[in-house]
Amino acid sequence: MKSTLEECLDSIICKINSSNGQKVYEGLKELDKLFYDLCILANPNNTSNTHRRSRSSSPRSSSTEYNSPKHRYSKSSSSISTSTSSNQSYRYLYSPAMSSTSSRSSYSSDNSTPDPEPNINVTSVTRKWKIPTPKDPIFGDFISLQNSFEYNMTTHLLNVLRSSINSSEQNSNLDPVRTSLLLKNLQACLLLHPQSRAIFGKPYNLMLLLDLLNSTIDSDIVIACIPALVSAMVRNVKVIRTFEDLMGPKIICDLLKTKAREDSVRSRQNQKRKLEADKELENIREVQVKVLEFLFFYLIPEAPAATGTTQKTPKEKHGIDGIIRRSTESKMKILNHYLNKEVTDSLVKELMESKPFGDMNICW
Known part of the structure; x- marks a missing residue:
């Protein structure tokens, strides 16, 4: 007999593999909502949930709801509500590229495995991310299912992305809303289940993300793609080497330079459409920020310097x-x-001066 979570994921997988674009979007929203519900259960007193509304009134409410076997919703907990801002909803899982490598929250219990990610000392309200284990009371069931081929959501999301790209005459025709949501869900899967990052050690999988990083793609897709790429690469040197073999550094740097040129050109071309131009320029600058964040991440040394010496890392x-x-x-x-x-x-x-990743005395 299937668990409630398995039934929930079955519904999501069925929808995202549909040939109907609206069904695919509904499935992606259900997965998005599943992650949100798990985050709320793991952090019920989080200050970002100050502004609340009833679950039943949430526009993202779906027909399939997840009741964790270890943490089922009761009548008193059924009013767990959502943030009024979808961006705030995922401040922990869906953070910018630099912070997503450490991420924000201690979802796992105190006796969980130590944080294997780089330690990032940011603000006092930022907590160190601990990857949940299969024993985690909230995320454990989801983590366990990710070890199976049938329910590995990273694989399913990549298949959907591949299908979307293949069905588009050009990548520029990709639906920006649906593709951005897919990439955010992909980022969450990779942060929660690091083993899934190995999938991107295969060039044809990693190339799916790199193909989205060019100036012809909608800026919203690029902005969502870069954090997903970081989540695929963090602490996985095989994926990083594959990224280099596929000319990933050139793709990223070209994107930065291309967007910089477009910044000045488009501002002149769109003077008569100031609002549209301002929005476009805002997106271009956000892409530039994401690229710079990625480069900070990429420059992290992958092995510590020799102890007891002043010699630099080889x-x-x-x-x-x-x-x-x-x-x-x-x-x-x-x-x-x-x-x-x-x-x-x-x-x-x-x-080296700001040390966003701490002392970086890490070994990948």
């Missing part, structure tokens, strides 16, 4: 898995092929 060294670990210096040389050296130097200087 340019490259191999891990026990035989995969190269690059230092910041090694990655700088890669980026210098596509960016002005002064730009790269400035990025590294900011990374």
